[in-house]
Amino acid sequence: MKSVPTDPDTSKPTAAEFFAGIGLVRLGLEQAGISVVWSNDIEPAKEEMYLGHFGKGEGHVFRPGDVGEVKGSDMPPRLDLAWASFPCTDLSLAGWRRGLSGSESSTFWGFTNVLREMGKDARPPVVALENVVGFATSHGGEDLATAIRELNDLGYSADVLTLDARRFVPQSRPRLFVVGALNPPADEPVPNSELRPDWLLAPFGDPSLKTHRAKLPAPPPPLTSGLSDLVEQVGPDGWWEDKRREAFIASLSPMQAERLEKLKAQKSLTYRTAYRRTRKGKPTWEIRPDDISGCLRTARGGSSKQAVVEVGEGAVRVRWMTPLEYARLMGAGDYTLNNLRSNQALFGFGDAVCVPVVSWLAEHYLVPLLLGKLQTRTAPELAVVNG
Template identity: 35%
Template structure:
């Protein structure tokens, strides 16, 4: 999805993923010559091709590394965990390219908001320190896909550049729409040795979002049949009074209202925990997750007066929520397709970064050079 967002002006020289199912989806859409399946820790800089004659450096290396050890749902291992620790494999590759005299001109790291707070902020400082040791100036942005797509999906993007940015690409302070309070606090805790290399990158705010949740729905998806009435009733029974009131308001609206629902485990008021169904009717889907069980899959709730129906979000609808076109080939199985979407990048967010920051950092008007993508 990084490749989709970068667009046809970029050429990918190398891609890597540990998951053969994701690699198969990549090959189905892009071809497979540059895809290497395996653990990033097993790669060396020698595996990464040069961008041109005489060992030319590539323009960009992109790393969307696993988030589980950084997320609230993870075990708190942070960058020392077996999954999110894949970042250090990527870092070793970049250090190898530097030592070969061909460091990428730009680096992008993408992860969840937990990257700002994991281990009390120590992992954020470690990421910044790692970029500084590679010889980059760096900054971060917190971008929510909701500005572009009907999905609430905040993510952190570190952008690092080896060359000084042109005027206007960074400023003396943060922008409101690209910097969360968590990022402000994390940056304020950086020691002076790292703060000197920090850049507050600037992006134009996008225009109004053109699509709502209702616009991406399929009429009758073959992989997400409507639930039996009893299943819908069970979901309604899992709601607290506040969420049942949302449903009642949707029923009273006098029109077709589309919402999304997740099942979550919440305190039940007696010291125990209970499963709850939480619904939203704001025209936006909740953040897609990687599907590992029924509660991790998002449910569509369709309210038409007294009639209420429910079903799982289809795989194609999940792909649309990530900004993928319907021509994008998804894995055949529902779980694999939904997992691919839930673990991916919002394509228009990448495109916005590419157009307004990455390409200007490389120099507007010149032909784009090859990129390396590592996911």
């Protein structure tokens, strides 16, 4: 494993972020003391947001375009971490489940090809993959196993864990992470069920895979409220007109309508989010029962956008969620939103990684791993891993 330089000018670990989107991974890594020096994304609208927030600073390269066109020789001369939040479209439970052979999620191979071209001596000591939890069950778990085998072939042992953004912000957003290490840490004695629940243990029991389970602290408990504190105060014109609001209420199921009436009778205002779904061929709205947002998604259609419901004191108001609310729910409330189209901002945030999730993972796992501060394997353990 390469050591991290201690020279004052280069003391921070360096990272490249593939599929960088609007740069929320960069925000999280930098909060934990990792310097992001290289980024790549194919979407011009996301590049516009990325550069609009971070600018074209010295010491950082943004490489636009298809990851399949990136070469190992394009990488910085020193790279400690490679992060890849490759597209989830073919792995999501809401998608076609084509897996790693799908047209979008197959870009994973473009990422690993860059690592392969870098060569054994220049390859970063740590890699991190991020995706939806459906990655664990796609094709009966074979897609995740295939990704781990690919990392193994590049010399990495792999750890697999899950974190929900709800542990940091009032948004339900579970995600899966794979951490690859050329010099893996020692296994924790007992699997941490909060980070590695039963449905995620299959890779660790597969003798054909090189895996490890780093001992990590328990993450914060899931939040049970907080959405109302993040709601943006907008003027009367920002809310739907009466006809549209009534159509919203009329679409509710009896259970949903009863829920709304109880909230309406309260003496104080409260906020809920709602999704539009199709039930028995008809569009209907469903309101969450708690003060937590549903998972933010890319705004490619009305069904993927969340509405905000203000209810109480005998009244109901409804509107679409705003870009600022998306930013706040992703832990990036100070993100630059000037001169952005609303759908551009919603698309960028809905397709991103929650900032404090990245920061927690980097602070407690990636940085200690890079600095050699995690307990290392014994010689017999290394012999098993290196097969």
